[in-house]
Amino acid sequence: MIYCILRCQDLLMLKYLFAFYCIFSAGIFFSCEEITRDDESSSRIIIEGQIDNFMDTMSIPKLTINRLGQSSLFVTGVIDEGGNFRFEFDAVLPIDGIMKGDETFNLIADPGDSLYVKITPGDTVVFSGDRDLDNQVLYVVLDKWEKIEAGYDVLWINMRSQDQASFLQSLDTIDRAMQSSIVDVIDAFDIKDERLINALRSRSRYNYYSFLSYYIYRNATKPLDKIRKVVSDRLPLTSLDLTVPRDVNRFAQYYGDTHLRRDSSLIDTGSSNFSDTVFIEGLLAYHRDPILRDLVLVQMMEYKLDQMDTSMYALFRNRIDTILEYDHLSAMLDQKFIEARQYLTQSSDSDGSLIEDESLLTDALMDSILQSNKGRVVYMDIWATWCGPCILEFKHQGDFKEKLKDKPLTFIYICVKSEETSLWRAMIEKYQLGSGINIFLSRSQYRDFDKRYDIQSFPTYIILNKEGMIVENSSEYRPSNPWTLSKLMKLTDD
Secondary structure, three states: OOOOOOOOOHHHHHHHHHHHHHHHOOOOOOOOOOOOOOOOEEEEEEEEEEEEEOOOOOOOOEEEOOOOOOOEEEEOOEOOOOEEEEEEEEOOOEEEEEEEEEEEEEEEEEEOOOOEEEEEOOOOEEEEEEHHHHHHHHHHHHHHHHHHHHHHHHHHOOOOOOOOHHHHHHHHHHHHHHHHHHHHHHHOOOOOHHHHHHHHHHOHHHHHHHHHHHHHHOOOOOOOOOHHHHHHEEEEEEEEHHHHHHHHHHHHHHHHHHHHHHOOOOOOOOHHHHHHHHHHHHHHOOOHHHHHHHHHHHHHHHHHHHHHHHHHHHHHHHHHHHOOOHHHHHHHHHHEEEEEEHHHHHHOOOEEEEOOOOOOOOOHHHHHHHHHOOOOEEEEEEEEEOHHHHHHHHHOHHHHHHOOOOEEEEEEEEEEOOOOOOHHHHHHHOOOOOOEEEOOOOHHHHHHHHHHHOOOOOOOEEEEOOOOOOOEOOOOOOOOHHHHHHHHHHHHHO
């Protein structure tokens, strides 16, 4: 068990910060409907259907499932020569998801549902079975929103140059158009179901809350009074909000990252772990909105455990376990905690190379590796142990690498701007990166690497052709993007 040891002056500071947090929290959290634990045994959801005029050259559908308080689940289905496909998975609570292929669309389902989808690429998607009307309405609405949501692209470009008032006015203009379209759809379909109405409104606000968050981060400003009101109007979360997990998860992430955490860290403690402790103590003590509290806690803990940071969960494990409303979220965190501890303590079974030597000159190291891979395509993944998007992409690599396993292709994973090599090795093991070449660069080595490759963001992916020439250097060619596979297939076949 890991214990947190604080000096006397730290304890005094903790009391002071906790009091500050309590004052802040008292004005934010609201009473909420009583949430009781239902039977949490999971039920199977089946999503099947057919793609008209299916050909081998068409994209095979992929399903991403969003679950309350958890990271996305990537479900592998089966498809036959006639275009008949089938996905099966278990769920405890309602899910929403996105199916990607030649036709991309969203869907929602409850545990135990069976949904059939008829897809005519470039034309229509028709649903039948459980929640067929809900999904058909969602499909129609998202199509109507496509032009309205284009306004977010313009807003993104102008975000840095706009003052707060102009930005919020532009954001509200888009939001009013979205809400008006919902009213039109409700009238057109004569919708009476509160769950469906709430799902539509929740989905419409996904980008709205995201852009509030982006503006704060990009302009380094404190939360605005208007933003406080927007958030307060959304609370409390109720069982109706659980229909669209992706949107309520995103709201909780926004709320925790930019609304709570920013205010609870106005006093500089000099320690991120100390700030995290204050933050969690405040959440555990002021939890009059239990759904929101649980989501913020679980997301924070899952993020840390995915990065192999077990200390915070070890400290709060028993308290979190007793306070979470949903048992399956406690079980999920426990499993991640156990796995992280195992990866941190076991030795690597890597089949590839692990390179960690501060004495090596970066240019000489890279020249040697690339020279030994002449005649092969090289795919370089530049990542960091603290980078959430980097880690998320690792979860896409299984199917990606399987399709490329017989190709003349070398994977090189370069870990940079990170502190602990033990954590680096644990992540190689957990995310099965050992079949490639893994390199850990010190900060001084990374400076030379950056001069050579001009790294703009994390993750960055660099692709070199068989002649050793760089053909791509950006964040776009990540494993989750379909064009990455197409690009590598073409280069390796040339």
